Amino acid sequence: MHDSLDFDTCLGVMQALDDYLSRELTPEEARQVDEHLELCELCMSHFQFERALVMHIRKKAQEVRAPATLRARVLSMLDQI
Numbered sequence: 001m002h003d004s005l006d007f008d009t010c011l012g013v014m015q016a017l018d019d020y021l022s023r024e025l026t027p028e029e030a031r032q033v034d035e036h037l038e039l040c041e042l043c044m045s046h047f048q049f050e051r052a053l054v055m056h057i058r059k060k061a062q063e064v065r066a067p068a069t070l071r072a073r074v075l076s077m078l079d080q081i
């Protein structure tokens with residue numbers, strides 16, 4: 001499905017990182033990315049940066065849902081004034 005991607009090159013691996021992080025690669029493709037990351041410091045640091053970014057965004061997305069209870073609490077406090 002990723003015929004245009006060449007996992008032997010840094011460019012190909014970096015282009016596949018988004019799919020790798022969202023687990024949209026086939027097991028074979030993911031294995032090739034894994035192998036490249038083990039050998040290539042440049043892609044590994046790029047991968048770690050992207051992964052941290054994705055995790056940060058996911059965490060933020062979860063936090064965005066929390067204020068619903070906060071808002072309810074603030075509204076009930078306002079009612080008491």
Ligand SMILES: [Zn+2]
Nearest residue numbers: 010040042043
């Ligand atoms: Zn590389």
